[in-house]
Amino acid sequence: MNAAGAGDAGLVVEASELQVSFGDFEAVRGVSFEVRRGECLALVGESGSGKSVTARSLLGLSGDGARVQAGALRLDGEELPARTSDGAWQSIRGGRIGLVHQDALVALDPLRPVWREVDDALRLHTDLGRAARRQRVLELLDRVGIEEPASIARRRSGQLSGGQRQRVLIAAALAGDPALLIADEPTSSVDQAVQAQLIGLFNALKADGMTMLFITHDLGVVQRLADRVAVMSEGLVVETAPTEPLFRAPQHRITRTLLAAQPKPTVDSSDHASAASAAGAAAPLVDVRAVSRTFRTLGASPVHAVRGASFILGRGETLGIVGSSGSGKSTLARIALGLEQPDAGSVTFLGEPWNPAPERRRRPRRPRLGYVPQDALSSFDPRRTVGEILADAITAGRSRSVRTNRAAIEAALEQVGLDASIAGLRPLHLSGGQRQRVAIARALAPEPDVLLCDEPVSSLDVTVQAQVLALIQRLVDDLGLACLFISHDLAVVAQLSDRVAVMSEGELVETAPVAELFAAPKHPASRALLEAQRSLEVR
Incomplete structure (x- = not known):
């Protein structure tokens, strides 16, 4: 990086012709931007667009094997260290530059x-x-x-x-x-009510003079926080503009694609009503009755995670469970999966006791309950290839042989829109969207009756999110699956669900057909979630 004197006193960050490469792969290609004192610049783009690598270059954290070059890379007029091993970074990271992680x-x-x-x-x-x-x-x-x-x-x-x-x-x-606060997807894993609170906090920090570089895929957050927006695609900044003009008249097709992909809480009431009616006429596949779970920790008050929750799930139906952070959604999901035993109440699956029940009685039915987790990467064995992961699921753990199960592996990948060539790759080498598709393929491999999805798209950018949601909807329809879909995002739930159950402080406080709940929510918690959702929609 070139040595240079201080420039404009109002500039906190100045990056010129920033390039970051990993071997032959150019992750960031000649990116230039500035952030002025008290300003918030949002970097937005699809997964793999280079936004996080760009931001982390300001901290010397581009990644192992990264080669960083720039015409200028300055903080408060001073050139940042050229080498990531330079000891000067120790006073910069956490001192002059603060970082807020996603997870x-x-x-x-x-x-x-x-x-x-x-x-x-x-x-x-x-x-x-x-x-x-x-x-x-x-x-x-x-x-x-x-x-x-x-x-x-x-x-x-x-x-x-x-x-x-x-x-x-x-x-x-x-x-x-710090002179600069870098926030890398800080609102993507929390519900809309908490998102709104965090946006208020970041706006208060900005009002106090804090300079921010904000990385996100959520354009509703950007619209309420950023002063300017830089849109990235394939390592390039393709459009930079003040926030209001960019939303009003986006110039680049990538910007228009991102805006069009934002989830909107639209409800097709006829389709949802017919599915819910058909499901209600048949015996339920999953019957959860008055389950409760309390966690006790030495020196702390008991946490009543789930309190007397009941619901049924019928064949071909999608039930969405929504609620704020800490409302008990994930604990209820673990009880439904048989991974957490309730203190009271019971779960019946396929007409037989499921939880509480000995695992030896559940094991023969486990393949009939598919599970798609929020964090697909953490759920995979990093030592295994995609092919081995799918072979294990296809054979219920009897074999990881790719050669023996090649046809079934290729069919499973094709079903979720992936090329057979990725069977030889390990999960770490896949994009977020590819990993989530592999998680779906793994869940469907044993041909389950029920698919449980726990926040499956919350960490994905909006375009990949839209693709994965469309995939789940198609598979549920084509295979006649029952689906329990857990999310904090009402717009996502509205796209997929026939009925919605709202959780608050461990209780299921309202359950209704999706169109009915969106049109006339009865419980204060339901109304609060809808108000928070609408407050964050792109205007």
């Missing part, structure tokens, strides 16, 4: 109280003593809107809601009093 649960150490996460940044980047740091931790937690900061500070990350964890990450990023 707070992964970013936070599960074995330490969260005050230590914030204290680390203070210890490394300030001269405060121990007592002063402890006080400053509480001030930072209060600044990011955490109620009862002294109590929250003593908890571990697993004892916090998704919104609380994200706020802790923001507090840690602010601890070094």
Whole structure:
């Protein structure tokens, strides 16, 4: 990188002709942008467009084997270190530049109280003593809107809601009093109500003079936060404009595609009503009756994750379960899967006891209940190829031989729109959309009767999200599956579901046909979710 003197005093970040390559692959190709003091620049684009690599280049974290070149890469007029191994980065990361990660649960150490996460940044980047740091931790937690900061500070990350964890990450990023805050998809894994709160927090930080580089695929968030938007595609910035003009009159086809792919809560009431009616006339495949689950931790109040929840799921029906972070959706899903035993109540699957029941009685029916997780990558054995993963599912664990099961593997990949050539790749070498399709193929391989999808598209960009949702809808229709679809995104649920069940504080507070719930929600929790959804729609 060229040495250069300070430029415009109002510029916090200046990048010129930034290039990042991994061997022969050019991830970022001649990108240039500026961020001025107190401004928020949003980097948006599809998965693999280069937005995260671009942002992480400002932290010297482009990745193993990355080759970074730039005409200029400056922070507050000073050239950033040319080599990622340069010791100067230690004072920049967490000090002059703060980073808010996408996945707070992964970013936070599960074995330490969260005050230590914030204290680390203070210890490394300030001269405060121990007592002063402890006080400053509480001030930072209060600044990011955490109620009862002294109590929250003593908890571990697993004892916090998704919104609380994200706020802790923001507090840690602010601890070094950074000149620039980089937020990498900080709202993608939380529900709309928490999203709206986090947007309010980021706007408050911006009003206090914070400079931000915001990476996201959610254009509703961008519209409410960013001053300018840079749209990336295949390593290039294809369009840059102030936010309002870009949304009003997008110039590039990629920008128009991103805007068109935003999920909208439109409901085809006739299709949904007929499916729900047909499902209700037959015996249910899944019957959940008054299940409850309480978690108890030494030194903490009991957490009533699920309280007396009941629902049925019929053949050919899709039931959407929605709720805010911490409402109990995922615990209810684990009970339905037989992975978490309820304290009270029961689950019947295919007319026989399922939970509680000995695993030896469940095992013969396990292939008939398919599961698509939120984080497909974490659910795969990283040592196995796609072909081996699918062979294992096809044979119910009896074989991982790709050669023996080649025809079935290729058919499973074709069913989810993937080329047979990826059978030889490992999950780490796939895009997010490809991994999610492989997870769906794995779930369908044993030919299940029921498909349970737990937040299957929340981490995907809007165009890939639309493709995966269309795939799930087609497969459910073509195969006659019953589907239990868990999401915090009402727009997504509206596209797929026949009925919707709303969860709040561990209870299923309202269940109704999707058109009825969207038109006239009865419970305050349902109305709050709809209001939050509408507040984040692209205008």
